[in-house]
Amino acid sequence: SKPSSFLEPSQRTAPGDLAIVLLARDTYQPITLEQSKGAVDGYAEGAVLNTRFGSFPHSTLLDVPWGSQIRASAVDTGSRGRKRRRETTGEETSTPGQETPGQDTPRQATPVKDEDDKAPTNEPAKKPIVASSGFIHLLRPTPELWTSALPHRTQVVYTPDYSYILSRIRARPGTRIIEAGAGSGSFTHASARAVYNGYPKEDGDAKGKVFSFEFNEARFHKMQEEITGHHLDGIVQIRHRDVYEDGFLVDGKSPEATAVFLDLPAPWKAIRHLSRRKRAQNGELEQDDSWTSPLDPKKSVHICTFSPCIEQVMETVTELRKQGWIEVDMVEIANRRINVVRDKVGLNAPKDKGFNTTPADVMESVSKLREVNRKTQQFHQNQPKVDVKVEAGAEQMDTDTPGTDADNGQTHSGALTEPKPWLSGRLAHRPEAEIKTHTSYLVFAVLPREWSEEEEAAALAKWPCGN
Ligand code: SAM
Structure with a gap:
């Protein structure tokens, strides 16, 4: 199926693409572009985006280079059942300071050519499109834009935090990340791009993956819908799960993760499941040979937890120490945008x-x-x-x-x-006075890989230390 625009950017817009509409500075609206297959919602020209800057039939948003400026419909197209024709105008529509790099000839929505003045009787009632001289820009989706545009169902992790987190937990193409909870999917999209190294092949699995867990059922369903809609299936796997109780296995199998991000109210309650051996709540090792770890046994694992209060941080740090994590430290990102x-x-x-x-x-x-x-x-x-x-x-x-x-x-x-x-x-x-970032404390730690006497002996035989 079609690759995700978040992962493999195309040059031009196409039906089914998610587009981020830039309405004004820092004002975005996500839409899915639709090919007209007849009247939709009372509009003869199919789907129409209505904004306070005018109306934009989707037909005028398709097959244009990402970043294009699109003019609003200049005519009342809805009142008389006319046949429509798309036209490209060569006129200059830019306003200084508003051009977007990569834009093509600006296009004007739906100038009408009169071909038939009589409305066919079986057409649905049409809503008038009010003529306007406004315009929008059509932006290709990126995790950063999605974070600014997404429908908020929870607090989200913003770009200044997740860019730092992803670098500290060593997320790179091929990494397998565990994430809980998924919330509104802001971190999920950023991590999917960071670990992407190809879609799964029929005979194998994609290596870079995000294993995401969400306890709230409505949010889980909405997230699943978005992941599918954004063509991220196969890269992101989301499960409806209480991770405090049930941990991080996927269909009973280990995700073999090397990176973990917990944005939960009580991350310390989930940490015992992120172990190499079965552990009790108090950190004691338990004998259970059937127990499966969700972590990659051959690599160190990097974790980040995201908590707004220092009391939560203290609980988390105590639990990490009990469970054998090392190099524990805490960071707060104080991001500031400076306009020069x-x-x-x-x-x-x-x-x-x-x-x-x-x-x-x-x-x-x-x-x-x-x-x-x-x-x-x-x-x-x-x-x-x-x-x-x-x-x-x-x-x-x-x-x-x-x-x-x-x-x-x-x-x-x-x-x-x-x-x-x-x-x-x-x-x-x-x-700039106001910058969107949900300030939280970021706790980082490392769980080293286990190293047996036999592995030590084998390593010494292969790379003798000189004595
Ligand atoms: N990181 C997300 C983002 O960037 O959009 C926001 C996460 S939101 C602050 C926290 C989420 O954790 C909520 O959606 C909540 O339902 C979920 N959650 C809380 N307890 C959970 C649990 N025990 N297991 C799984 N998810 C849980």
């Missing part, structure tokens, strides 16, 4: 609009700079030459002071070069 911009250059630019520079502001600034340069050159022609290192701010550009090429950092001597508006203005940075 050039400040306004125009004297009359409104100060209350943040850092956005409109084209009018730029043109005004360029003409002012030209005028300053002209006057400066005139001044220099009448003066003995001196070198001036200018530290002045943008406001000075409107004065007649010589050498005020803002803070381009240039030393002026005599003739001035053409103004460079993109280098003008003070360089400023602003930490």
Whole structure:
């Protein structure tokens, strides 16, 4: 079947693809693209995405390069039962600062060609599509975008945390990860991409896999639906399970995991199941030869637990120590996004609009700079030459002071070069106040592989230590 867009990206959109619609900055909507097979939901043109920026028949979202900007339907297409025709417009629709890399010619939704003015009597009632000049961008799904767009059923793990966690638990192509609970699937998608090294073949199993467990039945079913819808079956296996009681085997077999991530209210209650031998709740080894470990017997295992309170961390650390885990440490990610911009250059630019520079502001600034340069050159022609290192701010550009090429950092001597508006203005940075991350404490530990006397002797025979 079709490979997941999360794992094997295509160049263009196709029916059945999950697409992340970028509506505005940090505002996303996930949709599954549908090929029109007749009227849907009262729309003659099939499925339609309705947004506050206008209506977008899916027919206009298909077979375009990912990242394309799509214009809203420009006409009322719903009221009269007309036949539709798709057209591509060559007109420029970009707004400065909103282009997405890789975009193709922007397309306009469903301009109508009148071919038949009479509505067939058996057509369903059509909803009018309200004409709009808005647009959206169609983004290829990635785990990061899915985290921003997914329907929240629980608290989720955000990108700053999971990127660090995945590196610390050594997730790479081919790794087998155990995850509990699955929750809203944010971590599941990121880990699936990290471990992916091909789909299972008919005669064998895919090596890189995510074994996910969820106790809440409704969430389990929703997750299963999403995994199938996103073509991740075969890479992600999800089970409906209380892992505190029933552990991590899959159909009685070991997942042979080398990495574990627990995002549970009481991770310490699940740790005894992540052992190499059967252990009681108090950490004591129990004799049971039929017991199967969910871990890879030949490799060290890396674990991370994710808990919001320090009391939970203390319980977890105590349990990890009891169960033989080593190198236990705790980390908190304090992520901050820093926005680096050039400040306004125009004297009359409104100060209350943040850092956005409109084209009018730029043109005004360029003409002012030209005028300053002209006057400066005139001044220099009448003066003995001196070198001036200018530290002045943008406001000075409107004065007649010589050498005020803002803070381009240039030393002026005599003739001035053409103004460079993109280098003008003070360089400023602003930490963004609000960043979505559910702050939690991350506990990491390692369970070394077991090493017998015989293995030691065999290793020494193969690689003698020199004595
Ligand atoms: N990591 C997930 C994500 O990124 O979307 C969010 C996990 S959510 C905070 C915790 C989940 O653990 C919940 O969905 C809850 O139902 C599940 N859970 C709680 N106890 C469990 C148990 N004993 N066994 C399995 N899952 C459990």
